[in-house]
Amino acid sequence: MTAAIEIQGLHKSFGDLEVLRGVDFTVAQGEVVCVIGPSGSGKSTLLRCANLLEEPTSGRVVVAGADLTDPDLDIDRVRRRIGMVFQQFNLFPHLNVLENLTIAQRRVLGRDRAEAERTARANLERVGLADKEAGYPAQLSGGQQQRVAIARALSMGPELMLFDEPTSALDPELVGDVLGVMRSLADEGMTMLVVTHEMGFAREVADRVVFMDDGVVVEEGSPDEVLGNPRHERTRSFLARVV
Numbered sequence: 237m238t239a240a241i242e243i244q245g246l247h248k249s250f251g252d253l254e255v256l257r258g259v260d261f262t263v264a265q266g267e268v269v270c271v272i273g274p275s276g277s278g279k280s281t282l283l284r285c286a287n288l289l290e291e292p293t294s295g296r297v298v299v300a301g302a303d304l305t306d307p308d309l310d311i312d313r314v315r316r317r318i319g320m321v322f323q324q325f326n327l328f329p330h331l332n333v334l335e336n337l338t339i340a341q342r343r344v345l346g347r348d349r350a351e352a353e354r355t356a357r358a359n360l361e362r363v364g365l366a367d368k369e370a371g372y373p374a375q376l377s378g379g380q381q382q383r384v385a386i387a388r389a390l391s392m393g394p395e396l397m398l399f400d401e402p403t404s405a406l407d408p409e410l411v412g413d414v415l416g417v418m419r420s421l422a423d424e425g426m427t428m429l430v431v432t433h434e435m436g437f438a439r440e441v442a443d444r445v446v447f448m449d450d451g452v453v454v455e456e457g458s459p460d461e462v463l464g465n466p467r468h469e470r471t472r473s474f475l476a477r478v479v
């Protein structure tokens with residue numbers, strides 16, 4: 237089994253603050269891993285180290301076969317193989333939906349307009365927004381904007397997708413559609429690392445759940461193990477607060 241993400245002994249400090257204190261874990265190709273844990277435990281920092289939005293202080297991070305800590309690495313070549321979806325959708329407000337999906341394909345991948353639009357439309361279809369291509373972000377609900385952001389990431393043809401609390405900024409009634417899109421991606425075999433507070437999603441969709449607290453992985457295992465029968469007191473008290 238090939239690893240899509242392999243993290244060993246990852247440490248990350250901001251000044252005196254040590255945010256990641258020796259994190260090890262792997263995500264296999266085709267695996268869906270959900271990371272849960274309290275606010276401030278280092279989940280976003282971990283995800284950001286997985287595509288070098290943050291530089292690790294020490295440790296090894298291998299993603300899509302590339303060692304991100306290799307100083308000779310062309311990070312832009314690796315990054316375009318990693319899709320990332322944030323809590324904030326970060327769509328370009330002055331571009332319509334189709335243009336939001338084609339701009340990076342054309343600028344970064346050098347695709348011509350026709351191919352970029354074909355790929356964009358296929359991915360809008362995939363997230364259920366084929367009829368919105370001419371709309372502008374401000375005309376869409378938060379849930380629709382997040383689905384556009386997912387379609388934009390997919391349009392780059394990523395080998396794996398990183399999600400950082402993709403539904404946390406949404407009104408509750410809009411969360412389901414976004415989780416539905418993520419679930420169908422998982423069903424298609426996409427490799428996914430998902431930071432989430434949606435325990436129902438983690439339980440039903442994740443192959444593995446990782447509980448982080450205070451910069452370390454406290455425990456990991458199947459959703460049944462970690463969510464249903466946690467071994468550690470810290471996991472139990474976290475779950476008691478969120479569920």
Ligand code: ADP
Pocket residue numbers: 250253255273274275276277278279280281282
């Ligand atoms: P989580 O996503 O689990 O809530 P984060 O990874 O965002 O946690 O943050 C972990 C800790 O690192 C927090 O204490 C946060 O304030 C701190 N932190 C995150 N990014 C930075 C940064 N760029 N500079 C300084 N401190 C940061």
Ligand code: MG
Pocket residue numbers: 279280281400401
């Ligand atoms: Mg976070």
